[in-house]
Amino acid sequence: MIERFSPTATLLVMHIDTITSPELAWQQEALCAQTGADFFFPEPGSSVREAKRICGMCPIQAACLDYALSNDERFGVWGGLSEKERLELRRTSR
Template identity: 80%
Template structure:
C-alpha cells in the first residue's frame, strides 16, 4: 500500500539521516557494546539536532539518537528539567 511508504510528518527528517543509510546495528548495539561508531556517524549527520530533539520529545530509552547514548540522554533530561 502506498500509505505504508509515506512517513509520518514528524518522521520525514529520518529520510535524510545517515543512520538510515548505514543500518541500525551501530545505533542499537548489544548491551555493553561500544557506541563509538554510531556516535561517529551521528557527528557527520546533517540532521543530528532533529534526531536528538525527536528522541527527547518521545522519551526514546534505547539506542543512540542525535549522537547521545541512553545514559547521556537521561543525564541531559535530568539536568534540564
C-alpha cells in the same frame, strides 16, 4: 511489499505504499537510515563509538536528538547521545 498466505495456502503479494508523516520526514535524510541499526542499537556493553561518529557527520543530528528527547526514546543512540547521556540530559534540564 507484504507477503501472506491465503486460506487456500497460496502466496499472495500485496504492494503497500508507505506514507511518511511530515514530522518524521527528517528520518529519510538521516545517515543512520543508510547504515543500518546495528551501530545505533548495539548489544549491552558494546561500544557506541561508531554510532556517535556517524551521528557527528549527520546533517539532521539536532532534529534526531530533539525527537528522541520529546518521545522519551530509551534505547539506542539518537542525535549522537547514548541512552545514559540522554537520561543525564533530561535530569539536568529539569
